[in-house]
Amino acid sequence: MSDIVATNQTILVVGGGISGMTAALEAAEVGKQVIVIEKTPSVGGRVTKLYKYFPKLCFPTCGLEINQRRMAANKNITVLTMAEVTDLQGEAGNYTATIKVSPRYVNANCTACGACADVVEAEFDDEHNYNMNKHKGAYLPHNMAMPKRYVLEPGMIGTDDAQKAKDACKVDAIDLDMQEETIELKAGAVIWATGWRPYDAAKIQPYGYDRIDNVITSVEFERLMDPFGPTGGKLVRPSDGKEAKNVAFIQCAGSRDINHLKHCSRICCMASLKQSTYVSEKFGDDANVSIYYIDIRAIDRFDNFYQKVQDDKNVTFIKSKVANIVENKENGNPVLNGVDTEGYERYANEHDLVVLAIGMEPSVDKDTFPIEIKVNDEGFIEQDEANGGVFAAGCSSDALDVNRAVQNATASALRAIQVVNRVAQAEG
Amino acid sequence: MSDLSSKLNTGMVEKYRNNFLKEVEANVEEGDWVKMCMQCGVCSGSCPLGAHWDHPPQELFMMIRAGKRDEVLQSTSMWMCTSCYNCIVRCPRELPITHIMHGLAHYATRLGIEPKGQPTRQFAQLFWDNLAKHGRVNELWLGVNLYFMNGIVEGIKVALGMAGIGLGMLKSGRLSLKELIGGHTVKDKKGFHAMIKKAQELEAARVDGSN
Amino acid sequence: MATKEYSFYPGCSSQEGASSSNYLKSVQSMCDVLDIKLNVIPDWNCCSASIGYCGGGELPRLALSARNIALSEQHNAGQDIVATCAACWLATKETQERLDDDAGLMEETNVALAEAGLKLENKSKIRHMVEVLIEDIGFEEMGKHVTKPLDGIKIAGYVGCQTNRPFGIEGESFENPKYLDKFIETMGAEPVENYDKKVSCCGGALAFSEPEKSQALIKDIIEAAYDGGADMIVTPCPVCQMNVEVYQDKINAKYGTKFNIPVTYYSTLMSVAYGKNGKESGLNGQIIKAKQLEAIASK
């Protein structure tokens, strides 16, 4: 790591999701030195866990391929994976960041041949699939993982399995003695693109996410569609593997709720509209989708997509915040209780599967943020002079869909460039 | 309805003209929360007696904003509230719905336009009279009054129907005939009554400007 | 451990010859064992529960609880107010909150209280007996005093509404509070897992005014207990206890069910488990006799 060159003209990008990648690429492609700090073993972030994008229903992997190719080809970008910023000092044009790099136990020799995974037995929760299944103790995070390099679970260290993996590697890529490192990097500007996390569904007690098997979150549902996901791409429910043809989507699961997230997470309406097409994609006319909503927020041209879904006779919209969910003990079906507020109809509807359109919680922690920064009540970083050379990008700045996050990240690249260009001028 | 309350009622109609929401905000317990409802309906779905409401809370709130004064105040709905607080803890806007329901019921009563025969309305009144008299609830009288609230004949029927329970309570020492004579009261009745009276006066002054 | 003292608000229903007098009995026995001293608030009055609203306006109702708090502050200065009745606890706590938030109401309340020669500081902590047990005593300590574990009894812990919402017990969820099951376990009995109707409403005061509607709710509560294989139901709330226990015959008559399940208080369990006899545990207060408890109590 010591070989990393960083000056006060360097732009530090914290977070290697699509926003961080975009900001890094835009800056690097006009010749700026960029260092990307990514917490997980590979870049790409949440979009790597999406099956399709709304409203085009195209595949996130497609854009990821282009962005990763751009990154690989660009010598101005350095990516540190399994790395986190633990401290940040200084001001615009002169920051020092302290980075903690966790051991991957696999070095750059790795050719992703998979020999190690073939021999190990131990299995661990697969974070990429929201722990719905397990992966080997030596693993490639996913098909598109960049860097395309295996990872050893820390839990493996000291086990025979780990030794087996090491012995199986012909290119000496496995280093069981790898230690956590702490490095300091200079930077002129910092782009904070740590993205978001799904709100903890268990906290929404009336929906029984922690008690009812067949109540899952929208991000989990997304993984079910991936042929390499926990169900091998089958749309089946957790309790009994039964095909989930009758699916309910509950909007504002955690969002627009003072007891949970005050804000509207923006993406959830479109996400459910999109996911309703998954059910049709799998079951055609046997699909039966109910969307329980307060307001369908399909703004600007997204509304055209909303209108398409409205025309689908297999999709029903109910203006209602579901009151609670109980389980039908006989068949494991979740039963939704509530009132359709349009004309006051009570319902107790049974579904195969319930998907909570889970809210977007920013991954910005006000209290532990390494430097003085303006964060609003919702937890998003506000665009503010007081933030000096630290700029939010993507979902650190607001609840944004992918397109808006990328657009915002492109803007923040310019903000960072303005700072380092000033530095460059000053230094002549 | 009493002259006083009918005068009050017409007075209020006059005062607030087609702005029932304002009237509610000014005069109903926690009424200023009504405007914050976003019509999600989680309260309506959470109510244990929901099925028996003509207008669930969220609809009542919309009706208030729509100026449907009589439909709201004469409704039996809010009298269905069991005070289970499900609605309150689930409301994404933290409206104190239970209290608003109680407040509406009370305000309707104050105006004398509440649904007269509504049993909970009658029981609630009895309960208040009972405690206001002694400072403590006298369960036996409460029961007796309750049974006879719809007149002697009806009362005897109800009483007979409830006899088994009454007996059980008596046997288990959880109902005492002592209560018929005297029974539990607060000692400082004078102070207690004065306090209630003053509180009522102050509130009346606030609501209808008279006392 | 030193004696713990509290300012006690028994409430109307626990008075002698009232519907939950047996609750008070068992609470007293339980407190003896746990070295808890309850100093009754002198001349306390009714809280008007959550049903006084027809006749009583907001302020008069607030005044009721305010008077109790004021009396407590006067006579049991510095002691937390403890109620055993959910409604009493809730009404008092709500009053305190409302008056804290609204200076105007606070002032008016004090004007009214002055008529009774009282003044409200509104500083006392207002707690449910269950909170005291969990937070001040703790399950471990509670367990230590068990001399007759309630082996072999399966119990549905019915928390009900007002002990649970809107305030509830610190750290518990509104939909699935676990503490009552912990009480049951601590006393050596077996709780019903995922008891569906744990926090469902029994109709509360409407059991009187809307018997059919309420009994329909009560039926579900009892049914779910039976479904869970319960021998008995236990609750922290007098209204719940009464409603669930006393209407079983009527429900049987109406729905053709064969309900006959005893409904007791957590404190009943505790005094029995603590070796108190049936009378001390208020078992004689049962309309549907808790035979298993009696058996243990008389051992």
Place this chain on the structure above:
Amino acid sequence: MADEMKIGAYICKGCGIGERLDAGQLEMTATRDGKAKVCQQHDFLCSEAGVKMIQDDIDNEGVNHVVIAACSRRAKTEAFNFENVTLSRANLREGVIWVRPDTDDQQETTQEMADDYIRMACAESKFMHIPASSGQQSVNKNILIAGGGVSGMTAAIEASKAGYPCTIVEKTAALGGATAQLYKKIPTKAPYTDPEDNGVAELIAAVEADSNITVCLNSTLTKTAGAPGRFEADISTESGSTETKPFGAIVQASGFTPYDANQLPEFSYGKNKDVVTQAELEALAITANGGAIKRPSDGKEVQSVLFIQCAGQRSKKEGHLEHCSGYCCNASIKQAMYFKDQNADVDTTVLYTDLRTPGAGGENFYRSGQNKGITFRKGVASEVADGANPTVKFKDLILDEDLEQEVDLVVLATGMVANAGEPTREQITISENEAKEAGNEYKVSVESILNLDYRQGKDVPHMGNGFADSHFICFPYETQRTGIYTAGPTRRPMDSQQAMDDAMGAAMKAIAATENSGLGKAAHPRVADLSFPSVRLEGCTQCKRCTVECPFGAIDEDERGFPQFNESRCRRCGTCMGACPVRVISFENYSIDTVGQQLKAVDIPDEFDEKPRMLVLACENDAYPALDMAAQNKLEYSAFVRVIPVRCLGSVSLSWITDSLNSGYDGIMLMGCPSGDDYQCHFVKGSLMAQERMSKVGDTLESLSLEKERVQTFEISITDIHKVPKIINDMADTIEQIGMSPFKF
């Protein structure tokens, strides 16, 4: 290429290649068939030692054409990254051993596969050249900004802050655009409870204070010529004077046209003066300037106002907008606050179907509106009856009742209409069809903002609903006119704050365009590609296919009809190359030969060998990665297939198909991205064109009396990891059924 070509082939034996294949044999193939002057084997080629071995040969042995026989071209790119040489990759890992079973009986065909890939890589290498910039370019840091609204001004201010001089061309006499017409704007900062000053004055001040920003008022762009790095813009003033200025890139922030409420007679607009649009209410608010807002008809102070949301929007009705304009809900809340903040007793109602206030600020603003006493009703207005006071007839969807409300003033939340750009040929047909289906007409702007003198039209092509948005979720600024970036409502409906943020992104892209075009580097998606199309004009027949089919309008025509390439407009997709019937267009590192010679290099066993040969031309962005990932998951496919990545199916020359048929291939598969409205092709219409062209192959097949099944086109998404091997194996089965091609020599 001054010094003569020297191919160095390097064979990796790692990752099981050494165990599965005969490296000696491969080396022989490279030297004998591939004419590699240098050939070395290595156990671990991507290791430092391996890379050093290659670099040494480049430095000392004069190797200038490197062939790496190892893993996929998508793997280990950072290791195999050499300067001043051409690089070809023979995919022995993902392309051979990972898709073939490790059994003795398969060994022979597997080895053949590998040998062919070596031959192919060497053949490609032979015809590749090291790209050198055309020198057509030079860096011009000046940025042209069309439109002086908040988007344009923001773009100018921010670009200037980064050191790029800007020129704003504004049609009207003043800066500020639509936002300047707002009394206040939707809050942009916590706690998001009250309307904010519109901020235009500060922006104008900043623009005027910036010596790097030139402002041309009362001016339009009468002609825009050239390309990124060397745009020439004619800036004409009303007075008629015209000045031509050079620019490096363009930001188009030409705003929007407010919807014409006269198309809403049902709401008595135009008939009743007290029915106004949101824009008109802003004017009333500005006049009132904090005082009571008076209504137009009789100047009465408004006591009651009702806002009708989605007026003429979110509807397929004739003359209505199909889209939602996104900002109107917040705008109505803001405007209702104009009344409430001045006098809380004014009765304000917002009639909506879905209240759309997304994001962190939105919900706070909505709550604040409720808190201020604005009444929100979910309902649909059917009519506004004319009269002394307008009466709104609507259905309240919550109360499920038809109701009427008489108010002093009705405000119609009408939306934004796109006002710029022009539809491409495809889009005209698409939108016409859509229009037919939807029973309405699409408003296609006639007014041109940029007046490009491009072969393919005067403006940036439309996307849906007439907006010049990007088609791509991941790349919001990707337009079909390189170096021209749209911002603000030109791109899609949005409020002024979003527009300003958007403009900043557009400025970033414009800066990138100036820098990269200056260096002759391609723009997205083949970023930094230095090659560019060159044409042998002597062979050109002036058929114009290249100029018509270029998705980016990169090619003009001279008066004789010869193509004129504009390097920096070009995205290097090769569509022109694929379009050219006489094969005169090529890139230094991608040409008719680099692919054509590869497919010819494949060893075709004779008919009786029962070893068919199938060719796959795979889109490098989707199909090829899908094949890679299939291999990564050890999904097997036929040993008889040979895969060649192409930049885009649009670049596929028919000659490749005929050549391979002639040289005896038994089947040909073209794999491109899904086409259609939601096409995924980053070069817009590669698959579409391939399909068109292949439809013509039918005749060729007939003339050779070959079955049409032998040539098939597939739409493959990058996620079709299980599908691609199946397609290949199905083709193998088909060939088994219809038999081998007779054209084997």
